[in-house]
Amino acid sequence: MLTTILTFTLLLAQHAFTPDEIAEGGRFYQSNCASCHGSAGDQVPGVALMSGKFRRASTDDDVARIIRNGIPGTAMQSFTFSEQQAGTIVAYLRSISGSATPPPDMPQLGDAARGKAIFEGKGQCLTCHRVGENGSRVGPDLTSIGAPRPPLVFFGPPPPAPTPAAIVQQLRQSLLEPDAEVTPANRTFRAVLKDGSSVTGRLLNLDTFAVQLFDSRERLITIPRTDLREFTAVKSPMPSYRDKLSAQEMSDLLAYLMSLKGQVK
Amino acid sequence: MKLRLTLFLLLIAGAIYGQQVPFERILNANKEPQNWLTYGGTLFNQRYSLLTQITTDNVKNLELQWVLQVRAMDGITKFEATPIVVDGIMYVVKPPVPNYEVVALDAATGRIFWTYTYNPGEARTCCGRNSKGVAIQGDRLYLATIDAHLIAIDTKTGREVWNNKVESPATGTPIDYSFTLMPLVVKDKVILGPAGGEYGVRGYIAAFDAKTGNEKWRFHVIPEPGEPGHETWGGDSWVHGGGSIWTPGSYDPELNLTYWGTGNAGPDWNGDPRPGDNLYTCSVVALDADTGKVRWHYQFSPHDEFDYDSTQVPVLADIEWQGRPRKVMMWANRNGVFYVLDRATGEFLLGKPFVKVTWMNGFDAKGKPIRAVQTSSSGVLVYPGNQGGTNWYNPAFNPRTGLFYIPTWEDTSSTFTKREQEFKAGTVFGGGGPTIPVGLTPLNTFTRTEDEGYYGSIKAVDPRTGDIKWMYKMAQVTDSGVLTTATNLVFAGGREGYFFALDARDGKLLWKSMLGGQVANGPITYAVNGTQYVSAAAGNGLFTFALR
Numbered sequence: 070m071l072t073t074i075l076t077f078t079l080l081l082a083q084h085a086f087t088p089d090e091i092a093e094g095g096r097f098y099q100s101n102c103a104s105c106h107g108s109a110g111d112q113v114p115g116v117a118l119m120s121g122k123f124r125r126a127s128t129d130d131d132v133a134r135i136i137r138n139g140i141p142g143t144a145m146q147s148f149t150f151s152e153q154q155a156g157t158i159v160a161y162l163r164s165i166s167g168s169a170t171p172p173p174d175m176p177q178l179g180d181a182a183r184g185k186a187i188f189e190g191k192g193q194c195l196t197c198h199r200v201g202e203n204g205s206r207v208g209p210d211l212t213s214i215g216a217p218r219p220p221l222v223f224f225g226p227p228p229p230a231p232t233p234a235a236i237v238q239q240l241r242q243s244l245l246e247p248d249a250e251v252t253p254a255n256r257t258f259r260a261v262l263k264d265g266s267s268v269t270g271r272l273l274n275l276d277t278f279a280v281q282l283f284d285s286r287e288r289l290i291t292i293p294r295t296d297l298r299e300f301t302a303v304k305s306p307m308p309s310y311r312d313k314l315s316a317q318e319m320s321d322l323l324a325y326l327m328s329l330k331g332q333v334k
Numbered sequence: 335m336k337l338r339l340t341l342f343l344l345l346i347a348g349a350i351y352g353q354q355v356p357f358e359r360i361l362n363a364n365k366e367p368q369n370w371l372t373y374g375g376t377l378f379n380q381r382y383s384l385l386t387q388i389t390t391d392n393v394k395n396l397e398l399q400w401v402l403q404v405r406a407m408d409g410i411t412k413f414e415a416t417p418i419v420v421d422g423i424m425y426v427v428k429p430p431v432p433n434y435e436v437v438a439l440d441a442a443t444g445r446i447f448w449t450y451t452y453n454p455g456e457a458r459t460c461c462g463r464n465s466k467g468v469a470i471q472g473d474r475l476y477l478a479t480i481d482a483h484l485i486a487i488d489t490k491t492g493r494e495v496w497n498n499k500v501e502s503p504a505t506g507t508p509i510d511y512s513f514t515l516m517p518l519v520v521k522d523k524v525i526l527g528p529a530g531g532e533y534g535v536r537g538y539i540a541a542f543d544a545k546t547g548n549e550k551w552r553f554h555v556i557p558e559p560g561e562p563g564h565e566t567w568g569g570d571s572w573v574h575g576g577g578s579i580w581t582p583g584s585y586d587p588e589l590n591l592t593y594w595g596t597g598n599a600g601p602d603w604n605g606d607p608r609p610g611d612n613l614y615t616c617s618v619v620a621l622d623a624d625t626g627k628v629r630w631h632y633q634f635s636p637h638d639e640f641d642y643d644s645t646q647v648p649v650l651a652d653i654e655w656q657g658r659p660r661k662v663m664m665w666a667n668r669n670g671v672f673y674v675l676d677r678a679t680g681e682f683l684l685g686k687p688f689v690k691v692t693w694m695n696g697f698d699a700k701g702k703p704i705r706a707v708q709t710s711s712s713g714v715l716v717y718p719g720n721q722g723g724t725n726w727y728n729p730a731f732n733p734r735t736g737l738f739y740i741p742t743w744e745d746t747s748s749t750f751t752k753r754e755q756e757f758k759a760g761t762v763f764g765g766g767g768p769t770i771p772v773g774l775t776p777l778n779t780f781t782r783t784e785d786e787g788y789y790g791s792i793k794a795v796d797p798r799t800g801d802i803k804w805m806y807k808m809a810q811v812t813d814s815g816v817l818t819t820a821t822n823l824v825f826a827g828g829r830e831g832y833f834f835a836l837d838a839r840d841g842k843l844l845w846k847s848m849l850g851g852q853v854a855n856g857p858i859t860y861a862v863n864g865t866q867y868v869s870a871a872a873g874n875g876l877f878t879f880a881l882r
Contacts, residue, residue, distance in 0.1 A: 101409045276831075
């Protein structure tokens with residue numbers, strides 16, 4: 070990653086930022102921008118900040134100007150960053166998108182169009198997942214699953230954003246061993262109530278007095294803790310595709326998933 | 335008798351010249367519990383109120399009276415200001431996003447009399463454009479700003495009386511020095527210090543003439559060559575030594591000492607370039623209030639490499655200690671240890687962890703902690719985590735229950751990794767970094783269960799033993815301060831957005847209200863025309879309650 074950043078830094082003709090400055094830009098981003106744009110820059114519909122492409126800006130200076138001035142008439146407010154600080158944020162976004170260039174260790178993937186057919190057909194992925202406006206909301210939304218997601222960092226140098234090869238590896242693992250690694254926001258919990266009934270769903274929120282779930286019927290449910298008898302994390306409902314897809318089908322499916330970068334119309 | 339006469343004359347003089355709050359009123363703030371005159375209620379910072387209208391029996395009848403809205407904030411700034419209340423008028427400052435707005439409002443209705451606006455210049459803050467409040471003395475409010483200005487404002491009109499840029503040491507860049515604290519007024523001086531511990535600043539505590547704003551004395555948190563304590567810094571490391579100030583100090587009028595907690599050493603996470611204990615970082619210093627000379631110090635975290643700022647509010651009390659009265663200072667430190675010190679001498683009396691602690695393993699005969707872990711470039715897991723067992727959020731002490739109340743982060747850890755880093759002005763001077771599973775930015779939803787570590791609590795500690803008497807457990811962590819009352823109540827909140835009341839004797843939940851944003855200031859209580867109010871800031875609002 071450091072090599073990537075250094076290489077990228079050298080490519081920036083107009084502004085050169087050191088790794089420390091880019092790290093600081095990442096901290097500025099995660100603490101000021103992520104609340105609306107998301108840590109991966111893809112939470113605002115139609116905007117993918119870490120794709121390297123900006124709808125309203127063509128140069129780094131344009132992006133920095135938008136950060137400092139906002140966009141009138143939209144939810145994009147102005148921020149009181151200096152030019153230098155705004156520049157480090159742009160450099161951070163560029164450093165992430167720069168890492169999207171396929172490195173030598175990127176495995177050769179199959180055909181994305183065939184992968185899409187498997188995703189929507191044989192794989193039955195839309196039964197639980199959603200891409201754009203298609204599919205179920207029960208499982209994690211996969212609209213931007215192929216985009217790099219930098220870890221949240223507030224101080225110090227950010228850990229390397231995952232490379233495309235690493236994302237492929239994670240996706241492959243999720244398809245083969247769905248329970249191996251589940252992010253906290255995607256975990257399934259089973260609530261057994263004192264009256265003996267039970268609810269299973271994705272945990273959306275939990276505080277001192279209640280838990281909130283999204284169940285398999287796409288219902289938003291609040292359960293007071295005083296009504297709970299048990300509340301435990303359970304296995305992911307996602308099936309393993311280990312023996313269900315051929316090597317070529319798996320490669321095609323991965324190619325399709327890697328093409329999903331939050332820009333689906 | 336002579337003292338009483340002097341006091342009477344001073345009060346008369348104050349009235350004649352329109353001085354709303356002469357220092358004598360602040361000195362005796364516990365005699366007028368209907369007002370809230372300092373950050374912690376009095377100069378002892380106990381955040382303890384003698385008001386008795388709201389009790390454990392009727393607190394369930396609290397209802398919202400009014401809300402003060404602030405401009406929608408950015409992702410990291412929080413509403414941290416403690417309001418000041420004087421004779422029915424509340425003074426509070428809205429966070430500078432982008433402008434400071436100091437308002438005077440009717441404390442019973444929330445209606446605003448006037449607003450003072452100040453647009454700070456360029457500023458570099460690590461953790462939001464925060465302000466912990468304005469101080470009052472005479473007929474002036476004192477606002478310390480993130481662009482290192484000290485501003486005096488007329489309490490009656492909101493007019494700016496003077497606005498002085500405070501000189502910063504010639505290390506780093508000037509915008510690295512920011513004021514986020516409520517200043518402390520002692521006699522005729524306004525005392526403050528700068529934040530900026532992540533940018534290689536050289537911390538200080540300075541006193542300014544309350545009338546003119548002229549600087550009267552300055553204490554260097556990082557001693558320069560020739561000053562005592564300089565020998566605890568190797569080479570030139572003192573130049574960017576850190577030692578920032580985020581919270582106001584306390585004051586003991588009998589000893590004429592003002593006490594201040596200091597921040598981490600720089601660089602934060604790699605101590606190799608700064609061999610030695612690194613005085614006076616991560617310490618409490620007792621300063622002569624007239625001269626700024628250090629009378630004693632105690633260093634909570636020598637040679638810190640875990641960001642364990644001691645930027646907590648010193649809480650003073652006169653308690654019975656081992657059978658005799660003693661003037662003590664109580665301190666729940668970010669490093670996870672609860673301390674009791676003799677505030678006349680600095681003598682270490684007690685130190686006991688209040689959360690899981692692995693960085694130290696007890697104390698030597700002089701009360702210096704015995705470090706138990708070493709940092710490395712490959713990372714080391716340490717409890718408590720980087721955000722500490724608590725942080726700047728104010729604790730409270732209740733003389734009636736004899737208990738000290740701490741907002742805590744339970745079961746937290748970080749993996750600390752150090753690395754070499756050259757100082758470069760204007761950038762983070764960290765020397766590595768920690769993992770922070772729970773970020774600085776409050777989230778609206780939470781998917782981590784308390785069984786997985788990282789949850790919050792309000793803990794009651796007996797200062798005579800350090801034993802934990804009770805714990806009120808929250809599912810999520812808290813940045814809220816604590817308020818306690820003579821009617822055995824504890825008020826606090828957390829990141830979940832609840833503001834609640836507990837029984838100060840056993841921690842039982844008595845009342846709660848969902849305010850929709852994290853509570854991040856210290857709640858206060860006051861009275862107007864015989865009605866007691868309780869105020870807490872949460873999210874983008876200040877919410878004030880009274881009995882229905």
